[in-house]
Structure formats: structure tokens, C-alpha cells
Amino acid sequence: MNASFRTLPVCLFLLLSSRGQAAPPAAAPKPAPTRSVSGPTDAERYARRCQSQTAQRIARPQGTMLWGTKRGWDEKPTDERTSVLVSVALDAPKQAEDGVKALRFDQGRLWAVPAPEAGATASDVVGTVLQGTASDGKPVEVAICGAEPAADDPTRVFYRIEAWNPVAREWENPCVALDRSPAPRALAVGGVWDASGAHADAADRVTFACENGAISKCILWGYAPWATRDGKSLAGLHQACTRLARADYCGNGRSHTRQDTTIDIYDRLGVLERATEVTREWDPAKGSFEAAWAPDGATCLSRTRDGRALEGILQECPGRFQADTGDALGEGEVCTVSRGDVKPGAALLRNLSYGPPKAEPARVQ
Known part of the structure; x- marks a missing residue:
């Protein structure tokens, strides 16, 4: 690897x-009536x-x-x-x-x-x-x-x-x-x-x-669906990655992310591991747990990537998530809501992100 x-x-x-904004087509002879739209x-x-x-x-x-x-x-x-x-x-x-x-x-x-x-x-x-x-x-x-x-x-x-x-x-x-x-x-x-x-x-x-879509990105990040690691197919990891890449929490095809959002991805097989060193793109000290992912969407969620209220996600896919105040995943990864229809081990991927920008304090006039 x-x-x-x-x-x-x-x-x-x-x-x-x-x-x-294509250039207008060159003039052409007027076609016969039977071929005017052919x-x-x-x-x-x-x-x-x-x-x-x-x-x-x-x-x-x-x-x-x-x-x-x-x-x-x-x-x-x-x-x-x-x-x-x-x-x-x-x-x-x-x-x-x-x-x-x-x-x-x-x-x-x-x-x-x-x-x-x-x-x-x-x-x-x-x-x-x-x-x-x-x-x-x-x-x-x-x-x-x-x-x-x-x-x-x-x-x-x-x-x-x-x-x-x-x-x-x-x-x-x-x-x-x-x-x-x-x-x-x-x-x-x-x-x-x-x-x-x-x-x-x-x-x-x-x-x-x-190249600019989630299916392709996830392959370039290491999750080719036709590949294997330690004898295990990466197809499930690739599909989970397509959900993660677009912040498709509900598994309904709707994204909840913004341009230029930096995230850190890691998985159970070690294809990608959690970043520990500061780079130009990422500072581990600033990142916090966002969600865990399965092929059909998020299995648990701490917060949204784009800053919208969790209530909006719960309304988008009613009955999918329930309140969870425990440290369900370990390593300090606390889920605010989680799915009751999947086992904790169903999560194949996890990610960190910086979270939404904090609102500036009001200025005193």
C-alpha cells in the first residue's frame, strides 16, 4: 500500500x-418539413x-x-x-x-x-x-x-x-x-x-x-471496489465512502457539506489511518469526530459537517436516528444520535472535521 x-x-x-455557452451553429440550408426536428x-x-x-x-x-x-x-x-x-x-x-x-x-x-x-x-x-x-x-x-x-x-x-x-x-x-x-x-x-x-x-x-464526483474520489483515496485488503473486499468501504464524501447521513442521496471542507478519514482495515501530524491541509488538534459510516449512510452522528442543526437531519429521515449520549465507538468518539437498526460494528469508516465556523461575538457600539 x-x-x-x-x-x-x-x-x-x-x-x-x-x-x-456554445458558439451559434453555422447557417445551414433549411431542411425539409419532415426533417425539421430530426x-x-x-x-x-x-x-x-x-x-x-x-x-x-x-x-x-x-x-x-x-x-x-x-x-x-x-x-x-x-x-x-x-x-x-x-x-x-x-x-x-x-x-x-x-x-x-x-x-x-x-x-x-x-x-x-x-x-x-x-x-x-x-x-x-x-x-x-x-x-x-x-x-x-x-x-x-x-x-x-x-x-x-x-x-x-x-x-x-x-x-x-x-x-x-x-x-x-x-x-x-x-x-x-x-x-x-x-x-x-x-x-x-x-x-x-x-x-x-x-x-x-x-x-x-x-x-x-x-474525477470530481464522490465515486471516483473514493477510488483515488484508496477504496477501489474491485480491490482487496488482507483478503477482504473493499467494495463495502467504497460504498460507505461515497456516503461520507458527500455527508449523505440519511442514505437518501442528499449531501450536507460545503466547498473546501477539510476532513480526516480512517477505516477498520487500515487503508487510511487517523492523521496524527500537522500538515498544510489538516491540524489534528482542531478536528473532532463527526460521524461513522456504513454503505447505506451514517450509523451514528455527533454533529453535521455544514453546521445545520441535527433536528433538520432527524426530520429528513424520521425514525432513522435515536438519541445516544454514550461513548459508543471509543477513542473519544461520542455519538449524539445513532441508529438502532444496525450493530456498532456495521460502521466501516469514520471521519473527523473542523466543524462549522463559530459566530463572531457582537460588537459593542
């Missing part, structure tokens, strides 16, 4: 949505994929997201649990090159089926167009434009993807861009996440998890 994973204070950044043919659209035709998008603030993708193709306000792309099918590609009939997912990578005679490489899938699905169930086509092995782990591959935007009628990166990641890539992860943040295995579908 890389030593950098042993103590890892993690800075969480709320995702910024990106919206398009748009380009499949052959025309596929020829335009991976050409970076979309202008730089304008960032607009929004909350953290699970997939790291845009919520919608237009400017309408939408729920944080929506996405233009939640999964793609591996069979029957819409378009493929070099005789590719399907793709296969294994250990975080996509492989062409059948594999080229000269030997399989990560780039064999580049140019493939897959049938994807948005959170509302609508189809969306996804093109794989690049495959880049990670510098720190060549077995992990980042994919550059584009999706067909039916509003702008062009291909564009569906991943939310941030200043620190203006052209985000995606990791391929097995299975599907729904709007509540729950994960379901699916042999024939994968999720393209964008």
Missing part, C-alpha cells in the same frame, strides 16, 4: 456545475465525436454530486440527485472501430471484445460509442475519446468521454469541470448507482465516474 494512503486528510470540494443522421453525429467542438462552459455553483456529471443539458434548476449520465451498456455498441463487438469490464478497465490479435491495450476501446442512460431513464450516447493509464497505478485507466447533448446537438464532456480539473476524465466502475446513492451490481453495465 502506498504510504501516502496511510494518513490522508482529504479536502472535499463541492462540485460546480458547468453550463454551455437533427443530424447517426453517421454525421458519429463523425463529429471526439472533435472538441464545444466551447468552454461557464461554471455555476451547485452542491456535491455523486457521479461528478452535469445535472442537465439546459439551464433549468434540477435536483442534485439527477445526472445526464448514470451508466452505460457494454454490449451492442452504437459505433465501434477495428471490429469491436462489445466491451468487457474487469478490475477498473474496459477491454475490447474480441481482443485484437496483436494483444489487448487500453486504447483498443477508443472510438467506441456506447448506449448510456440518464437519471431520468432517457437514452444518451457516450463516446470513448481517450484511455490514459494512471501515473501512480498503470492498471487503473482514466477515460476521456463525450456524450451527445440533444439540446446543443453536439458532443461534449458530461463531467463537471472545476478550475483544478478543467477537463475532467472518468474512471469505469462496475454496476449502477441510483438517485438515492445506492449501488447495484450489473454485469453488463458500468458507471463512468468523473
Whole structure:
């Protein structure tokens, strides 16, 4: 295990949505009435994929997201649990090159089926167009434009993807861009996440998890769901991490965190251990226990990360938590409320945070 994973204070950044201000399309001959809303043919659209035709998008603030993708193709306000792309099918590609009939997912990578005679490489899938699905169930086509092995782990591959935007009628990166990641890539992860943040295995579908989303972040922090440690799968830790990263206490897909919130994560298997030294990002003396986490959300809670009252969480998921005034976890980790439907050992992850900023005292006039 890389030593950098042993103590890892993690800075969480709320995702910024990106919206398009694409250049107006060039003038074109007026189409026949029967084709006025049909748009380009499949052959025309596929020829335009991976050409970076979309202008730089304008960032607009929004909350953290699970997939790291845009919520919608237009400017309408939408729920944080929506996405233009939640999964793609591996069979029957819409378009493929070099005789590719399907793709296969294994250990975080996509492989062409059948594999080229000269030997399989990560780039064999580049140019493939897959049938994807948005959170509302609508189809969306996804093109794989690049495959880049990670510098720190060549077995992990980042994919550059584009999706067909039916509003702008062009291909564009569906991943939310941030200043620190203006052209985000995606990791391929097995299975599907729904709007509540729950994960379901699916042999024939994968999720393209964008770099700025919780699914991808948790893999980069050390919790790859296909990996093991001491013979134990990390799949449960990864799913619990997706809840922790977004402060999804109720396990309903809603986040309760703010931009630039620094936290410290640690787990029972020792993938990440509790930080003990002061760094630029974290001071252990200032941190305090926030919550313990299972794959379906928090198992106990000391306080909220963003400073809202605990009563608000209790109202959001009534009956989930009960008052708990004891030192349930040890190591000074006191739960204010805890779940009665799970055993204390169900918690796979714990985290510390600085807590909400204290209000400044009123000035005497």
C-alpha cells in the first residue's frame, strides 16, 4: 500500500456545475418539413465525436454530486440527485472501430471484445460509442475519446468521454469541470448507482465516474471496489465512502457539506489511518469526530459537517436516528444520535472535521 494512503486528510470540494455557452451553429440550408426536428443522421453525429467542438462552459455553483456529471443539458434548476449520465451498456455498441463487438469490464478497465490479435491495450476501446442512460431513464450516447493509464497505478485507466447533448446537438464532456480539473476524465466502475446513492451490481453495465464526483474520489483515496485488503473486499468501504464524501447521513442521496471542507478519514482495515501530524491541509488538534459510516449512510452522528442543526437531519429521515449520549465507538468518539437498526460494528469508516465556523461575538457600539 502506498504510504501516502496511510494518513490522508482529504479536502472535499463541492462540485460546480458547468453550463454551455456554445458558439451559434453555422447557417445551414433549411431542411425539409419532415426533417425539421430530426437533427443530424447517426453517421454525421458519429463523425463529429471526439472533435472538441464545444466551447468552454461557464461554471455555476451547485452542491456535491455523486457521479461528478452535469445535472442537465439546459439551464433549468434540477435536483442534485439527477445526472445526464448514470451508466452505460457494454454490449451492442452504437459505433465501434477495428471490429469491436462489445466491451468487457474487469478490475477498473474496459477491454475490447474480441481482443485484437496483436494483444489487448487500453486504447483498443477508443472510438467506441456506447448506449448510456440518464437519471431520468432517457437514452444518451457516450463516446470513448481517450484511455490514459494512471501515473501512480498503470492498471487503473482514466477515460476521456463525450456524450451527445440533444439540446446543443453536439458532443461534449458530461463531467463537471472545476478550475483544478478543467477537463475532467472518468474512471469505469462496475454496476449502477441510483438517485438515492445506492449501488447495484450489473454485469453488463458500468458507471463512468468523473474525477470530481464522490465515486471516483473514493477510488483515488484508496477504496477501489474491485480491490482487496488482507483478503477482504473493499467494495463495502467504497460504498460507505461515497456516503461520507458527500455527508449523505440519511442514505437518501442528499449531501450536507460545503466547498473546501477539510476532513480526516480512517477505516477498520487500515487503508487510511487517523492523521496524527500537522500538515498544510489538516491540524489534528482542531478536528473532532463527526460521524461513522456504513454503505447505506451514517450509523451514528455527533454533529453535521455544514453546521445545520441535527433536528433538520432527524426530520429528513424520521425514525432513522435515536438519541445516544454514550461513548459508543471509543477513542473519544461520542455519538449524539445513532441508529438502532444496525450493530456498532456495521460502521466501516469514520471521519473527523473542523466543524462549522463559530459566530463572531457582537460588537459593542
